[in-house]
Amino acid sequence: MSATVIILAALTAFLVVFTWFSSIREKRYHGYPRFFAFESVFVLIALNWGLWFRDPFSIRQIVSWLLFAASIAVVAAGFLALKKYGKPDGPNFENTTRLVDRGIFRFIRHPMYASLVYMDIGAFLKGIRLSTAIVLAAGLIACGLTAFMEEREMKAKFGEEYLAYMKRTRRFVPFFI
Numbered sequence: 001m002s003a004t005v006i007i008l009a010a011l012t013a014f015l016v017v018f019t020w021f022s023s024i025r026e027k028r029y030h031g032y033p034r035f036f037a038f039e040s041v042f043v044l045i046a047l048n049w050g051l052w053f054r055d056p057f058s059i060r061q062i063v064s065w066l067l068f069a070a071s072i073a074v075v076a077a078g079f080l081a082l083k084k085y086g087k088p089d090g091p092n093f094e095n096t097t098r099l100v101d102r103g104i105f106r107f108i109r110h111p112m113y114a115s116l117v118y119m120d121i122g123a124f125l126k127g128i129r130l131s132t133a134i135v136l137a138a139g140l141i142a143c144g145l146t147a148f149m150e151e152r153e154m155k156a157k158f159g160e161e162y163l164a165y166m167k168r169t170r171r172f173v174p175f176f177i
Contacts, residue, residue, distance in 0.1 A: 007046075033145035037116045040139025044123035044132055051127040060125050067122030071115040077104040078111030099158045101165050107174035109165070110147045114172040117143050147171050 055061060081103030082088065086096030104111045120139040124132050154162045170176060 033142045033149060034113075035142075037113065037120075037139055037142035037146055040135050040142060041116060041119045041123060043135050044120060044126075044139070047129075047132055047135065048123060048127035060128075064122045064125040067118045067125070071118040071122065074104065074108075074111045074118065075115035078115070081105050081111075099154075099161050099165060101169075105169070107169060108172060109169045110150070110171055113143045113147050113150075117172050143172075 081100055082094065082096060085098065085102050085105075086100045087098050089095045089097050108114055117140060120136055120143070124136040151162075151166065158165075
């Protein structure tokens with residue numbers, strides 16, 4: 001068995017445990033499509049592993065690395081804003097008691113999932129093929145479903161306040177989408 005398969009299996013096992021403890025156990029079902037959103041990133045990385053540093057100064061590679069950097073910045077900003085402004089209920093930082101609309105959440109509703117979108121596209125750009133395009137499409141659909149399902153959960157939790165928030169923000173890219 002190759003090291004790539006072992007690493008992919010280990011990451012998948014970690015993701016199953018993470019999904020259970022962070023969402024499913026608390027009856028927050030956006031964890032199901034989120035599992036596939038994460039898994040698509042893992043698979044794209046595994047499929048393109050040998051291409052990561054090939055032709056490092058091509059536009060495709062530079063854009064890929066910029067997307068990875070943006071992914072890290074966005075997820076870090078989202079995590080910090082949830083911890084600082086959300087007043088999490090218990091150890092799960094996602095289970096906020098307040099609607100977070102400050103920090104990066106002032107511009108996008110789903111920085112964590114936006115991070116996955118950026119990571120998916122960045123990993124795809126490392127090696128553009130039909131197989132990686134299919135995985136990318138599945139990952140983007142999973143991110144969209146995750147966001148949609150979480151928005152339903154947040155509407156139920158925060159009501160009109162969340163509906164007003166949705167009108168002033170975008171899902172994944174500030175001022176765009």
